Amino acid sequence: MGIKTPIAANPLRCRADLELAFNQLAKPLLPYYSAGGARLELNGSGAGQAPDVAQMEGFSRMVWGLAPLAAGSGKIDDELLQIVLKGITNGTDPGHKEYWGEVADYDQRLVEMASLGLALAIAPQRLWEPLSAEAKQHFYNWLNQINARKAHDCNWLFFHVLVNVGFYKLGLPHAKDQLEANLNRLEEFYLGDGWYEDGVNGHSDYYVPLSFHYCGLIYAALMKEEDPERTARFEERGMVFARQFANWFAEDGRALPYGRSLTYRFAQGALWGAYAFAGVQPFEPGVIKGLYLRHLRWWLSQPIFSSDGVLTVGYSYPNLIMAENYNAPGSVYWAMKAFLPLALPEDDPFWQAEELPLPELPEVTVQQAPHLVICRQSERDHIAAFNAGHRSTNEHTHTSAKYEKFVYSASFGFSVPRAEWGLSQGAFDSMLALSEGDNLYRVRRKNEETDIDGDILISVWKPWRDVTVTTYLVAGLPWHLRIHRIETARELDVAEGGFALPLDPSLVVSRPSGSVIGLAGFGSSGISGIHGYERAELISVQSNTNLMHQRTAIPTLQAMLEPGKHLLISAVYGEPGAKDVVNPDQWRERIKLSVDAGQIMVASPSGKEIIIRR
Structure with a gap:
């Protein structure tokens, strides 16, 4: 160090x-x-x-x-x-x-x-x-x-x-x-x-x-x-x-x-x-x-x-x-x-001049050129950039990790892969990672389509030519929502990662049904499976993968998908300075969601509404 x-x-x-x-x-x-x-x-x-x-x-x-x-x-x-x-x-x-x-x-x-x-x-x-x-x-x-x-x-x-x-x-x-x-x-x-x-x-x-x-x-x-x-x-x-x-x-x-x-x-x-x-x-x-x-x-x-x-x-x-x-x-x-x-x-x-604090800044800022929605939680001095992704890519090192994660936090940072084998080496925070069952995972690298409508971000990406993922992000802090529609011609293992939490001797892990939440001296991070996931766990990833913290664990949801159409929905939480274990249903206070046999209806914190056909 x-x-x-x-x-x-x-x-x-x-x-x-x-x-x-x-x-x-x-x-x-x-x-x-x-x-x-x-x-x-x-x-x-x-x-x-x-x-x-x-x-x-x-x-x-x-x-x-x-x-x-x-x-x-x-x-x-x-x-x-x-x-x-x-x-x-x-x-x-x-x-x-x-x-x-x-x-x-x-x-x-x-x-x-x-x-x-x-x-x-x-x-x-x-x-x-x-x-x-x-x-x-x-x-x-x-x-x-x-x-x-x-x-x-x-x-x-x-x-x-x-x-x-x-x-x-x-x-x-x-x-x-x-x-x-x-x-x-x-x-x-x-x-x-x-x-x-x-x-x-x-x-x-x-x-x-x-x-x-x-x-x-x-x-x-x-x-x-x-x-x-x-x-x-x-x-x-x-x-x-x-x-x-x-x-x-x-x-x-x-x-x-x-x-x-x-x-x-x-x-x-x-x-x-x-x-x-x-x-x-x-x-x-x-x-x-x-x-x-x-x-x-x-x-x-x-x-x-x-x-x-x-x-x-x-x-x-x-x-x-x-x-x-x-x-x-x-x-x-x-x-x-x-x-x-x-x-x-x-x-x-x-x-x-006398040094002055930040100017008055909005809770949510849409920045179309970099494909970002910036959210600010002033009481925790936490800012995060939600990312619709890009339609082009390059050969620079760790491009997927540096440009295609769903969200980037100034407090939790983001992680880059250490190697190619499994979730521990891949360190897939703020990503949906997909594998054909061989423990080698693919993530979003470039997109077929991207769009931002207020605090809702949409992207379409293809990790394989016969797998299409449509991702909807409902931006916000400390909770945000992720929805993925997946059409696949192959069996897939999927893993959805939340914010990487720095490991701390005081770490306490809570596992409410379908959720995992970690609380330590730094703060708290968690993820809750709402639809389509089978299990939740806190995965300790390899050291030095996160830019901000040397040793981290990532709250992660997992499932196995058969060929066909699938719907995955999760609520993701991150709050530096948090002192108590959060209720995994707290996201419902700001985001409205209904899921039925034919469609999903979402109302974002700003009141934006979308309907997603299943």
């Missing part, structure tokens, strides 16, 4: 605290810089990119925090500054053994150029001017490779934009036409309501705030005079998105774990700092400051560090099982994007 470091005691209330936090994160890295300074040689597992590229990645990701600190005339450890200047000099020198190399199309180094472009744009006095004339030319030549290489047709296009804005700000030759073409292409990914898709048919996940809006607001701040129409558009979209994005955050600062690249941790809330940097105010400054600082405080109190203070791969604890193929040991330092407000002086309104 990672350990807490002195940074956990940092109050993170003001600019000086944030400056200290950057230096607290940076200092443990000093011994890991290579002799030439161009690589960050962290110990750990391998990734999809070659080791030298991964080490260059670690170097560049630290610059996301260093550049704003340098721009804001902050105190930088002189050893760190000299290493970085040496690293830029040697990494871009074709004659040096630590040269970062010739870049290919779709190369990871194209991503890593963006922080260096930002450094040129906002902190040339400390990260450009000290270089020799020869080093400046090498630096420019190496970065300029981005103008001759293809980038993935997604958020990557913004990295090209930042590099060329850096060139422009220094009066260096830049690819004006390609810059304009990429900005126009990025426009085509806009979906409305502040949301982008990450490339054609891509997901709308944390890459929207972390790349599209984050980079868009940087562009708006730096290019307002040169490109007023586009920058105004970026600002307006950012304003609209903030009112959507605030719903992803709990009052204590934690955010919804959803989608890929979650090991970047407090990059989740980096956008709030970008609003401050760009002077864009979707809420009053104190509200933005509160969202930003509470998020950092929550993250930096988690055990996410190694014994020497280096950030680990994982989510709320070190965990390689949940990682992406592209997560190298230094990848996690994309989290440094959260330090953008260090570019602002102490007297900026953002730093002078």
